Amino acid sequence: MTTMTTTTTQVYTVFIKATPEQIWEAITTPEFTSKYFYAARIELANGRRRAYGPDGELWGDEAILEEEPPRLLVHGWKGLYDPELAEEAPSRVTWEIEGQEGGVSRLTVTHDQLEGAPKTAESVAGGWMYVLSGLKTLLETGEPLV
Amino acid sequence: MTDDDAVFRALADPTRRQLLDRLFERDGRTLTELESGMEMTRFGVMKHLRVLEEANLVTSRKDGRNKLHFLNPVPIRLVHDRWIDKYTEHRVSALAELKTQLEESA
Numbered sequence: 133m134t135t136m137t138t139t140t141t142q143v144y145t146v147f148i149k150a151t152p153e154q155i156w157e158a159i160t161t162p163e164f165t166s167k168y169f170y171a172a173r174i175e176l177a178n179g180r181r182r183a184y185g186p187d188g189e190l191w192g193d194e195a196i197l198e199e200e201p202p203r204l205l206v207h208g209w210k211g212l213y214d215p216e217l218a219e220e221a222p223s224r225v226t227w228e229i230e231g232q233e234g235g236v237s238r239l240t241v242t243h244d245q246l247e248g249a250p251k252t253a254e255s256v257a258g259g260w261m262y263v264l265s266g267l268k269t270l271l272e273t274g275e276p277l278v
Numbered sequence: 279m280t281d282d283d284a285v286f287r288a289l290a291d292p293t294r295r296q297l298l299d300r301l302f303e304r305d306g307r308t309l310t311e312l313e314s315g316m317e318m319t320r321f322g323v324m325k326h327l328r329v330l331e332e333a334n335l336v337t338s339r340k341d342g343r344n345k346l347h348f349l350n351p352v353p354i355r356l357v358h359d360r361w362i363d364k365y366t367e368h369r370v371s372a373l374a375e376l377k378t379q380l381e382e383s384a
Contacts, residue, residue, distance in 0.1 A: 141348070143348040144351075145352065146334075147281065147334065221342075261352050261355045269359065
């Protein structure tokens, strides 16, 4: 099997039966994120997006670059949960939420500016897929993926 | 057509699976890049890309004058969670039950 060439931009989309407001809450509230984001408690405060592991260890602490609830969130990304990733240059994550017809919203996550972070690019490729499918399941059924 | 139907339909074609494989090898490609090396007209490749986009397996982004295509594996993961996990879990528990029965009767 061919291995994936690391690219500098990754784009993921998912359609979720939820309002943009519900999705916004799910991606910015620690009680929600801990149920689908590798148990991380993620919060936005004082212009920063911080992620804490289950034992309170700091997994991420990056500036919020744009914040327009409930449709746009842009923040830096550096994986403090792994020493190898923490050494790499910071990248950028953009969350876009668009309401569609029939009570469905489209969530697009773009992880870019990965030029200086090849290990991060490789590591998050499977991670976003897992996080977004878990988020959809949580919002649509109220149950976290085990 | 449900989301799953669209995914299974999109995956049920060798050319479309080949397009996904090519994006897996290198993501964020233009139609011209994807078309080269395929034994198919530009129009044919466009048609297949449209089916993949409708199934949300490919997402496109404007980059200046170019339209870049990105592999979106989330629907495949959802199919995996909903269908494949369900059956493999059952098989694993059936084996565990068999083991218990065999050990009890031994």
